[in-house]
Amino acid sequence: MFDELKKRLSSAIKGMVRKEEDEIGKPPEEHGDAENENQKQGSAGAVAHIENAIETDKPIDAQKENTHVATTERDGKQAAGRAHDGREAIKISLSTKIKGKIVGSVALNNDDIAHFLEVLRVSMLESDVAYDTTEEFIGMLDRKLHLLRFDSRNLSSSMIGAVRESLLEILNKNQAHMNLDKLINDSISSGKTPVRILFLGPNGAGKTTMIAKLAHMxxxxxxxxxxxxxxTFRAAAIEQTEFHANRVGVPVIKGSYGADPASVAFDAIAYAKSHRIxxxxxxTAGRQETNKNLISEIQKISRITEPDATIFIGESTSGNRIAEQINEFSKSIKIDGIILTKLDCDAKGGSAVSISDITGIPILFFGTGESYDALVEYRPEFVADAVLPNN
Ligand SMILES: Nc1nc2c(ncn2[C@@H]2O[C@H](COP(=O)(O)OP(=O)(O)O)[C@@H](O)[C@H]2O)c(=O)[nH]1
Ligand SMILES: [Mg+2]
Structure with missing residues (x-):
């Protein structure tokens, strides 16, 4: 569940943090107070020296500067090298970083940001996050990383925080469109029951199992x-629904094989009305978005049952293919929510990040196993926690 995405995002973030830590040196907090004070003076001296060199156009020899700045030999060499490349480079990368070290706040190096975003982009695309979502996320993060000043004492968690914020913006986008709990509770309190929920999706996606899980919940x-x-189409489907309903302990309304599925649903609503359910x-039977007959059948079921919510159930392992399916289905029937099943079998996990963004439809639940309680209510924070490192 989200394994690959988490592994790749974690390694990209850790790589970036290591690189920045290398460049800014050890945080001042790691030294004693007296040493820290010396270091601050030394750092300030180094900054003044470099800035003076920049202003006066004198050559800079950062390596000769004998200070207590935790600037590494490599940094010194880099700084000397950059001096020949241009004054701006020194201003941005070295002197800002030394200053950053003193005040505990650093701006990230532009090249490092570009490299980091490229690693993230590839990681996301290869973990099944859709292209458009990836680009939107990268653009958002790009702006954020250029604007933010990071706490050099806590670079790792500041970086994770910035990535998390951008991710949550994407994950939250469509969630306000539907709240199943509220729909059910409002309908019950206003006496508009039974609430009718229609499920559709491809064969074997886990519709019947998910309906049993929801009934249980x-x-x-x-x-x-x-x-x-x-x-009423697939062999043994009626018995399977009946089996689950009996185990969960809720009534099941059934017809015979080949019967009109809309009329069975109509009977179920009538039964619920008369029993105050x-x-x-x-x-419903599994269907593909390309089958015209089955599309008109689901339209008929929808017309007759007038559902309060129509929910698409798809396997998370199908990756970006599900978003295409939903968009195609949506041309014929309004879909209000998405449930992704078999997240436990999905090593990549990226479709759960982008499917709502791509379709504009909220995710409601994840199916995470075969038992009745293997059901997770969708929360953007759950996904962010699952795909990002803790610190
Ligand atoms: N591992 C796993 N298996 C699931 C999950 N949901 C359903 N299944 C299994 O997927 C298979 C097909 O499920 P079913 O409910 O019959 O799919 P339907 O054809 O869409 O109604 C069954 O073997 C289920 O036990 C899930 O979240 N995780
Ligand atoms: Mg089924």
């Missing part, structure tokens, strides 16, 4: 529900 919250076995979960 609702039941545990004291919300009554019924399942409509409206997959709060929510009807309507299971």
């Amino acid at each position: 609702l039941k545990s919250k004291g919300i009554s529900c019924a399942m409509s076995a409206s997959d 709060n929510v009807v979960l309507i299971d």
